[in-house]
Amino acid sequence: MKEILFYLFGVISAVLALLSVTSKNVIKGGVALLGSFISLGAVYFTVGAEFVGIIQVIVYGGAIIVLYLFALLTMDVKKIAEEKVRGSSAAAGAFLSILLMILLLLEASKIAGKVKPAVSxxxxxxxxxxxxxxxxxxxxxxxxxxxxxxxxxxxxxxx
Amino acid sequence: MTPFSLFLLSGLLLAIGLFGIVARRNVISLFFGLELILNSANVLLVGFSKLHGNYYGELFVFFVLAVAAAEAAVGLAIVVAIYRMKRSINTEDFRTLRW
The missing domain is CATH 1.20.5 (Single alpha-helices involved in coiled-coils or other helix-helix interfaces)
Incomplete structure (x- = not known):
């Protein structure tokens, strides 16, 4: 049961994170990032780190994202949305990030052991x-x- | 539960944050990518804490959170100050210090 919830909230968190960095509208991106952080708090709950999950929701969801959204209130969001994304830099970003992820996961797959979801x-x-x-x-x-x-x-x- | 699933989540968040930082051109989206990278470090700290069965990794999450909050406050203050001067938060308009 806990494992199913872990995968569910992990997938939600990753998808919303991808949405937040790719959406043209910055406000929509901020709200997607809020959802990503809250489901990350749920992920912490499923592995037993309950206090960290609570603090994650309070600090990231309640303080940091709200700070970003308040700062965006003073800016012209329509003008920000006209930002042009260069294809070359998007390709470079995708290449770099996928390469880094593959390298990290190749090394990480050598670490053996078992996660013990003890409540903290x-x-x-x-x-x-x-x-x-x-x-x-x-x-x-x-x-x-x-x-x-x-x-x-x-x-x-x-x- | 194997630790690899936690490493996979952390790696995905790191890759998405790095992609956002390299590809986007407005400062707020860069900050979103930065927050995602800090969160991937948090996932890894919690994962190793649960793997080793002690609480020290989870304690480091609090320090990362405090640094992230300080970074967001100071960074947004700088962005608001620059926006007041240049009326833009596109990084290509910030060229005063470029040679």
Whole structure:
């Protein structure tokens, strides 16, 4: 049952991701990316990483995509849709990405083992996060503060 | 469940994101491709965490998420500032620094 759900949400996520980078309308692409991230959260649930799945839906679906859509509100979406895609760059992108994927999967297929879908909620993750990895955690909080101040300082209108 | 299915999902997301970055010409679509590549790294981290039976891979997902949020905020601020100046987010119009 879990495996069927994994493949279902994995296929949905990949298809919506492809839709999001190929659609002419950027708003449609953003909404497709939102669906892709939410089904990726469901994929995390099917392998047992429940807390990561919840955080994925909240942060990616609720914060990052909404930030992109709000930034798009200030722009002219019709003019963005007139963007011309060069055939040569699309062919180069397809060639590079397929080559990279084949190389990675050839190496990855050598890794043996079995995925154990043990449930990891907030309790299991809190212990290493707040003891073993406390310093990186604090550094990340400073990074977020710096990013907030920097974003406000850059986007502010000059007097 | 074999780990290969997780690797396959991660590889697909990486390939799609790379295709978007190379092929598209507007900055927002480039950011979408970037987010997809970060997500493929997250899938791989969760997969290896479940393969090895410990929680350290899943912890790294939080750090990746925080960096992705910071990158989106600063990147969008830069894009909005450039859009105010040039009235365009096409990368071919950003040629002020080109020699």
């Amino acid at each position: 909620g907030a309790k299991e993750l809190a212990l290493p996060l707040f003891f073993k990895y406390l310093l990186p955690f604090e550094i990340v909080s400073i990074l977020l503060l710096v990013a907030t101040i920097g974003a406000v300082a850059i986007a502010r209108r000059e007097e």
